[in-house]
Amino acid sequence: METRDLISFTPKNVMVIDQKKQFDLLFLPKNVQKFTPILRILRDGPLTLKELEYKYNAIADEPKKKNTIYSYVQDLEEAGYVTKAGQRISPGHTFCEWLYDRTAKLFYPVIVSDEYFKSKEASAALEKTRELLSLYLEQPAPDFNKLKDVVFRTNQQAQRVVGDVFSKHSDEIAEITKDLSFRQLDKICNVLEMLMVVLHFQDKSGDLLGELGIGVKT
Amino acid sequence: MNTKEFLDEKYTVKPLQILDDESLITLLDDPKYAPIMRILREKPFTIKEIRARYNAKRKKPKEEVTIRQHIKILEDSGLIVKAGQSITEGKIAAENLYGRSARFYFPVILSESFWESDENQFITEKVLQILNFVETKNKPTIESLRKLLHSIYSKTELEIAQVFEKFEEEISESLSDSPFNEIRHIANFMMLLVLLTNSSIYKTDLEDNFY
Numbered sequence: 139m140e141t142r143d144l145i146s147f148t149p150k151n152v153m154v155i156d157q158k159k160q161f162d163l164l165f166l167p168k169n170v171q172k173f174t175p176i177l178r179i180l181r182d183g184p185l186t187l188k189e190l191e192y193k194y195n196a197i198a199d200e201p202k203k204k205n206t207i208y209s210y211v212q213d214l215e216e217a218g219y220v221t222k223a224g225q226r227i228s229p230g231h232t233f234c235e236w237l238y239d240r241t242a243k244l245f246y247p248v249i250v251s252d253e254y255f256k257s258k259e260a261s262a263a264l265e266k267t268r269e270l271l272s273l274y275l276e277q278p279a280p281d282f283n284k285l286k287d288v289v290f291r292t293n294q295q296a297q298r299v300v301g302d303v304f305s306k307h308s309d310e311i312a313e314i315t316k317d318l319s320f321r322q323l324d325k326i327c328n329v330l331e332m333l334m335v336v337l338h339f340q341d342k343s344g345d346l347l348g349e350l351g352i353g354v355k356t
Numbered sequence: 357m358n359t360k361e362f363l364d365e366k367y368t369v370k371p372l373q374i375l376d377d378e379s380l381i382t383l384l385d386d387p388k389y390a391p392i393m394r395i396l397r398e399k400p401f402t403i404k405e406i407r408a409r410y411n412a413k414r415k416k417p418k419e420e421v422t423i424r425q426h427i428k429i430l431e432d433s434g435l436i437v438k439a440g441q442s443i444t445e446g447k448i449a450a451e452n453l454y455g456r457s458a459r460f461y462f463p464v465i466l467s468e469s470f471w472e473s474d475e476n477q478f479i480t481e482k483v484l485q486i487l488n489f490v491e492t493k494n495k496p497t498i499e500s501l502r503k504l505l506h507s508i509y510s511k512t513e514l515e516i517a518q519v520f521e522k523f524e525e526e527i528s529e530s531l532s533d534s535p536f537n538e539i540r541h542i543a544n545f546m547m548l549l550v551l552l553t554n555s556s557i558y559k560t561d562l563e564d565n566f567y
Contacts (some may be wrong), residue, residue, distance in 0.1 A: 197389070201416055205405055243482060245374055263541035267499065269530050270542065271549055274519045289545055292552070303489045314485045321378070325466070329483050335551060337492070344551045352553070 145224035151312040153242035154301045162215045184223040184237035244323045248301035249294045280350035288346050296334035363440035371381040371528035372520050373458035381463045384536045400439035400455030459528045463543050466509040511557045512550050
């Protein structure tokens with residue numbers, strides 16, 4: 139039986155995530171497993187809830203019931219990541235199914251709170267980074283909290299600059315990035331961030347390292 | 357039943373393997389394969405043993421044929437290798453033992469090979485177009501931007517790789533329990549910190565470009 143789709147929404151290219159609630163929903167480690175499969179599945183275009191359930195359970199570690207997936211979709215919709223993009227109708231039926239889609243091809247997170255750095259995963263990673271850094275510099279490891287602070291601030295600053303450009307020039311950015319794959323968009327964001335780090339911190343790197351109590355390598 | 361394991365003499369676990377191939381990074385991130393890599397941290401196992409451990413925490417157990425397929429894919433990618441045989445008394449058929457190729461894997465974001473690809477040209481062009489919206493004194497040309505990016509990424513990652521080579525044992529000890537996701541964060545943090553401590557890596561290129 140042939141179904142018909144009425145699509146009334148086109149996703150944006152880039153959406154900057156700078157609200158704490160929005161950021162936490164998608165990027166805190168405890169939420170990653172829940173929501174990212176849905177957004178990943180929707181990369182290929184709008185889907186009904188039934189299709190979402192089927193594809194979710196094909197890739198997720200733990201199978202989920204339709205109601206659970208529906209509640210995830212609602213959470214994502216409320217946070218602005220997912221939207222009703224259209225309707226699907228089957229011949230002979232008088233009611234439609236909603237089609238869900240991502241609101242943007244890329245969600246660019248700007249860290250607005252240090253909540254993320256309080257997570258277990260980030261703390262463990264930072265702790266190991268301390269050890270590596272100490273080996274690298276052949277100096278005692280910097281204080282954990284100071285390191286956290288410096289990493290947080292530099293990341294935040296770089297992301298803010300990139301995020302600002304994306305928000306202020308969203309039309310131009312959409313045009314520039316229109317044919318890019320998800321992976322390419324990801325790479326470009328990464329490159330831009332690193333560039334912003336070196337641009338903004340190159341003359342301040344001495345101060346930052348001073349905070350950490352480590353010397354600049356010559 | 358008496359079972360004995362024989363590890364191949366030439367099977368060695370590298371303390372560390374640097375991953376610059378994106379498809380391998382994707383494999384390690386994949387929830388289908390990650391548990392297998394985790395299980396093999398302990399020691400090499402047979403497919404049956406891997407399957408029992410894989411299914412221990414799952415609501416919906418996976419068939420042996422599925423696990424076999426997963427292992428085939430990991431083996432083809434070189435992340436796991438045949439490590440030896442397990443022989444059971446009185447049985448003619450032996451089973452292969454599978455082990456990890458390295459104790460841990462460290463991802464690099466834009467590897468040396470990336471800079472030789474066509475994609476590099478394309479990505480650099482897009483970055484240059486977006487940079488037009490960032491206020492800087494001068495605008496770089498595509499050639500000079502590429503040179504700058506190359507020094508930022510390749511040289512930084514080279515620095516990190518050298519630390520790993522030098523302190524292979526210590527680092528492998530410290531990171532061997534970390535899930536791959538955590539190692540990705542560490543890779544990002546290290547990249548940032550190495551950049552901060554090494555402004556000499558990119559200073560000249562940066563000044564030629566933007567100031």
